[in-house]
Amino acid sequence: MNAQAAAPSHWQRLWQESWEARAPERHWLGLCAFAVSVGFLLIFGAQRSVEHLIEPRDLLPLALYLPSLVVVHLTLVTVRFRGDQLMVAVVALLSGLGILMHYRLGAFNADTLAEAARDYALYPVCMGVMVLTVLAGMRGRYRHLAAWPWLWALLSIGLLVVVVATGHRYRGAIYAAGLLTPSEFLKITVVCYLAAAIAARATALSAWRFGLLPPLRALLPLAAVWLLLCGLLLWQRDLGMFAILNLVLLLLLTLGTGRSGYLLFSAALAVGSTLLLLRFFSHGARRVEAWLNPFSDPTGASWQLLQGLSGMYSGGLWGRGFGAGNPEYIPIAASDFVYAVLGEELGFVGSLLVVVFFLVLFQRGFAIALRCRSSFARLLAAGLTAVLAVQSFLNLGGVTKLIPLTGITLPFISQGGSSLLASLIAVGLTLAISDGEPKRAAKSRPRRKKT
Amino acid sequence: MNPLATFNTLIASPAWPTLQLGLHGLFFLALLYLLKRLFDLRLVAAPAALPKSKSPLGAPLVLVILGLAFGAVLAYQASWQLMGMMRPNFIDFMQTYDRRQFNPAHRIQRGRIADWHGQVLAYSREAAGRVQRVYPYGAAFAHVVGYQDATFGATGLEGSANAYLNGSTPVDLRAWRDLGQQVLIQREPRGQDLVLTLDATLQRQAFAVLEGRAGAVVMLRPGDGAVRVLASAPAFDPNQIEASLFQPDDPQARLLNRALQGRYPPGSTFKLVVAAAALAAGATGPVQCDAEGYTTSARYPLIRDHDYYAARRRGTVWTGHGHLTLGRALAESCNVFFAKTGVQLGHRRFAQALQDFLFDQRIALHSSAYGSLMMLTGEAPRMTASDRYGLAQASIGQGRMLMTPAHLALITGAIANDGLAVRPRLVKKDQPEVLARMMPASDARRLQPMMRRVVTEGTARSINASGLAIAGKTGTAQNSDGPPHSWFVGYAPADRYDPKRTLAIAVLVEQGGYGSSVAAPLARDLLLQAQQLGLLP
Incomplete structure (x- = not known):
């Protein structure tokens, strides 16, 4: 026993406090680590064959996952982060499932360790970026994001221009060279722009004439940016992103102004533009045709969809077992169709559980948004969560044939570095918001001091 | 003792399939337990720095909308994943193009077709892991009974009674039990017999x-x-x-x-x-x-x-x-x-x-x-x-x-x-x-x-x-x-x-x-x- 232990310093006391406050997160992360480890055991068991013994190298993905959770947790404790703990745990679980799926689908299979380094580094780096985002934005520092809405607009358009200028056509849409998809980051920049712009002009935007006509003058700058953005997206034929961003615009306008009229107008606009799109974009019309009549061209346009569904049917209620399915029959199973592989190997029960975890995440995100007093924080949290929710819905709905395929990834689980990074940054920002509102905003509303 | 080598021998041992089944269950249980603990501790872990929500209806509304959207996805998914035999086109597709060895579609024991006093006109036989349809009287019933072929589809009564023959339109208690077992414990699918008026x-x-x-x-x-x-x-x-x-x-x-x-x-x-x-x-x-x-x-x-x-x-x-x-x-x-x-x-x-x-x-x-x-x-x-x-x-x-x-x-x-x-x-x-x-x-x-x-x-x-x-x-x-x-x-x-x-x-x-x-x-x-x-x- 030394003297320090008897009389803990101020910093030690604070650390102790924070360590105790974040006990649920620790507990949950432990359970995540356990579940993901069991998943790895299952995959090892299914992959073991005469020529393939399980080597230390096979443990590497797991060996990178577990410490990543420890580092995230310890960092959040050390900086006395007061924000949400549940989102951290759910994201850890979903991204853990993602690693399981990547490993199972052969992501870490490069011949040399150096070649595989990119795969190995991806997850720790992305989690690191999430924590850095939290660090940068917490204690209300995220309010600086609202300072220059125009910057976000320029950045979004710039991102798209870069993609259009350098990208090449791949699967009907333009993806940037190097398989890094900058348009993934649009989800963040556009939400930042919308949240900042709408929060700044909320009063003007909610001043409807006679309660019937939207304030056109206030909407003008927003509409200009939006037209440019949508034009570029359609030029790229990125219909999935087009759908996500428009739905988020609709939500944020309504939430930011409290005018449900925006909902009606945009719904009408959405129906109109969808019909127009289907008429003029063969790419989209083909997908709708493959969706409505999958059996008219089963070996062509509908092959991927039907193979995915066949896999799920083969999995049944309980699934074939992790690693025991045949995802090799589904084209590009690792990215867009990862959910079909999940359905095949974990069965309907497994996919139900995964969907429930997604719902918990989204519910928490929106709950955080609803608890924010400042308009910008509320819009930003709601917008980022909505992006993830809409993206998940479009992906799951597409794979299960509920809606036409839009060719977008499933957050956290699909393979694809840009998608994972963008999704984790979005979660990081939401977490930062959950840490509390800016001091300045707090001062302007002394009533809140009571709590 | 090297744990990795032990693990390698374990997964090669005959006990592994049972163990794997246990681990599969354990994985589900772990996820379920995590969900339960997320629910138990949700309030303790809620961000304390944020004020209470001003709109009491907001959170439930969000949950309802999310639940409806994703519930629709799951329900529709179940109609393929669990009730796929309701879709004859889908079964045909899988029997033709699906190479998954364990796909139940390859082993559906389709119901028999019989004339009015029980003479069998069509039945299914399993050979080399695939089911095959047999018509004992050949061409005599070719048009009315039709054929069911994974590549060429189904015609005649094989076509119009397709789902019934695949067992997806249960009419009595026994058929419901069969269907339930098929979905719950993934028993081999079995269809229902069809009795005709023909002689x-x-x-x-x-x-x-x-x-x-x-x-x-x-x-x-x-x-x-x-x-x-x-x-x-x-x-x-x-x-x-x-x-x-x-x-x-x-x-x-x-x-x-x-x-x-x-x-x-x-x-x-x-x-x-x-x-x-x-x-x-x-x-x-x-x-x-x-x-x-x-x-x-x-x-x-x-x-x-x-x-x-x-x-x-x-x-x-x-x-x-x-x-x-x-x-x-x-x-x-x-x-x-x-x-x-x-x-x-x-x-x-x-x-x-x-x-x-x-x-x-x-x-x-x-x-x-x-x-x-x-x-x-x-x-x-x-x-x-x-x-x-x-x-x-x-x-x-x-x-x-x-x-x-x-x-x-x-x-x-x-x-x-x-x-x-x-x-x-x-x-x-x-x-x-x-x-x-x-x-x-x-x-x-x-x-x-x-x-x-x-x-x-x-x-x-x-x-x-x-x-x-x-x-x-x-x-x-x-x-x-x-x-x-x-x-x-x-x-x-x-x-x-x-x-x-x-x-x-x-x-x-x-x-x-x-x-x-x-x-x-x-x-x-x-x-x-x-x-x-x-x-x-």
């Missing part, structure tokens, strides 16, 4: 006598529509479906179900319809029927009787029928009488008769949500009100008048059934259903003895059998392709009506020649066979 012996005999010719036989019980024979030739072997069968220019048209879909000029068999219309209008003669024939205008060729041409071939002169009443005209199949009567009835009554007798329709013999087995009814030429010659031609079943064997069997059955047409049905448990009243019962009872007269003293007297009173009508239908089509339609017994033990029949032999010499003896043989089987008194 395998009669059907095979009908197909055998058509062998080498093209034609169709339809035999049904008029009282409740139970179809006993539905044969069409030439056919194909449903055990060996091959791509060459589907060439659109197959001169034999082996895929065509002639009984239900083949449209032919009905010739004199159509006179039954005109006779019914004449009875309704009271136009029963007598009519002067000269040997020179009849036409509506000098510009058109004369419509003459068969006897005129027969006499001319013999080098003699026929003096004509003279005055004929309806009954005698039907027995002699007098073209002049029916051409004149048709013109006398006029377009309006003629069109009314076509409507009463269900022309221009598609009638389902069996239907489910996944498809129907349809019969076509006749197709009458469109005529302008001034086209009297067209009417005369149509009245003797020529011109552009076309009918299917099944339609003529339906009409003949309705006459035997005192004017009431019952929907032909192939599946035993389908309930009988009245389609239409084709003619008043009093008219039907007047027409019945006239049809009997056709066999006792008319054109079909060659088939008059002592043990069975057959009533009928022959037809010799001219067509542009060659020799005339040979028709016979009829029913038995004609001397007493017993709804349980009466059969109506329609026989068509494509370009077979005279109805009285080809189709009529075939029909008689089949009816006598049915009598031997106890289907007729």
